[in-house]
Amino acid sequence: MSTGSASRERTWVDVPAGSPFGLDNLPYGVVRTSAGHHVVTAIGDQVVDLSAASAFGVLPDPDGLLAGPSLNPLLAAGRPQWTQVRREIVGLLTDQARAASTQRCLLDARDVVHVLPWELGDYVDFYSCEQHATNLGRILRPNTEPLNSNWKQLPVGYHGRAGTVVVSGTHVVRPSGLRPSGDDGAEYGLTRRLDIEAEIGFVVGTPSPLGRRVPTSAFRAHVFGVVLVNDWSARDIQAFEYVPLGPFLGKSFATSVSPWIVPLEALEHARIAPPQQDPQPAGYLRSVEDWGLDITLQVRINGEIVSRPPFAGMYWTPDQQLAHMTANGAGLRTGDLFASGTVSGERQDQRGSLIELTWNGESPLRLADGTERAFLTDGDTVSITATTRGDLQPHIGFGEVAGTVVPAR
Ligand code: MN
Numbered sequence: 586m587s588t589g590s591a592s593r594e595r596t597w598v599d600v601p602a603g604s605p606f607g608l609d610n611l612p613y614g615v616v617r618t619s620a621g622h623h624v625v626t627a628i629g630d631q632v633v634d635l636s637a638a639s640a641f642g643v644l645p646d647p648d649g650l651l652a653g654p655s656l657n658p659l660l661a662a663g664r665p666q667w668t669q670v671r672r673e674i675v676g677l678l679t680d681q682a683r684a685a686s687t688q689r690c691l692l693d694a695r696d697v698v699h700v701l702p703w704e705l706g707d708y709v710d711f712y713s714c715e716q717h718a719t720n721l722g723r724i725l726r727p728n729t730e731p732l733n734s735n736w737k738q739l740p741v742g743y744h745g746r747a748g749t750v751v752v753s754g755t756h757v758v759r760p761s762g763l764r765p766s767g768d769d770g771a772e773y774g775l776t777r778r779l780d781i782e783a784e785i786g787f788v789v790g791t792p793s794p795l796g797r798r799v800p801t802s803a804f805r806a807h808v809f810g811v812v813l814v815n816d817w818s819a820r821d822i823q824a825f826e827y828v829p830l831g832p833f834l835g836k837s838f839a840t841s842v843s844p845w846i847v848p849l850e851a852l853e854h855a856r857i858a859p860p861q862q863d864p865q866p867a868g869y870l871r872s873v874e875d876w877g878l879d880i881t882l883q884v885r886i887n888g889e890i891v892s893r894p895p896f897a898g899m900y901w902t903p904d905q906q907l908a909h910m911t912a913n914g915a916g917l918r919t920g921d922l923f924a925s926g927t928v929s930g931e932r933q934d935q936r937g938s939l940i941e942l943t944w945n946g947e948s949p950l951r952l953a954d955g956t957e958r959a960f961l962t963d964g965d966t967v968s969i970t971a972t973t974r975g976d977l978q979p980h981i982g983f984g985e986v987a988g989t990v991v992p993a994r
Contacts, residue, residue, distance in 0.1 A: 618634065738866065776835075788812060
């Protein structure tokens, strides 16, 4: 797949050197305007109102895929249309003749208010990082094999709550639940172990019919693009409830996503071979293309970087996750989101959750302001960003997924 020779052209928009939003990125978002929710893209420090450009007739959009109020019409349209729409946007931003008439569609990126850019279908979260799963195994089940015996046979996952997926900037109210108390008991109260999970999410565009599985080779045909995900987690609630059916209320109170969906086309230069899998997985899980992605995440607490998780080391890749999700004939819906699972590297400063960074609270982080964190405190703001190689620009950005913890009302 090519990002188009068009991306070799120059845009008439002033793009600062080193901007994560060059002509080779062009992520999609939705912002609130006086005329409703409009579809936008980012270029340099500007946001282009694509709904307005389409309405003004400067951007061809015969099927109304960019009309708003969400990205779902575009998501549902499928790969050939995604390629065509991207080509039209590159055309608009490189066509000097349309520069003047498009100026009124440009907004300062600092002024826009993002909303959740698509209507969620189902939400699935995987557990596909070997280092993370090993760390959690050591912390939660000491003196046993850290990885369960099924972990290298299939991508372990759980169904999350699509209705509580929120856009970056949405406050996260400290949740309550039953948490362990005394020897065997539990009591209801505010979580004392509020945590984060730094992840990457994949947004499904093209649906699939019930009863037909989707092979790994159909990844490009079904997956539209990528978001950053923070899978907020209440570790004490999770610890008490998770046996035997897995995460539930310890996770479902909120999951934050970045406001931009970076299209798959922008990530061609990020693709790498994933780690060797041993044992070889079942036939339906075998990849026909490399979908390891060399993306580095950055996790900040109150502005201070506390971790840089490397996505390149993920054991299970998104094409395998897609095939696994549908291996039983479960259909895909436009807007389904599946997330990677917490991303953690081998080094201490590459761990994508506080439970790992502080080893279950035993070794609190000391922040620059002198305070310590075992888990999150009310008022803390967590932000996750990420970068990877681009085609033209030195790197492609994903924006950020941020959220502030607020006290329960
Ligand atoms: Mn997770």
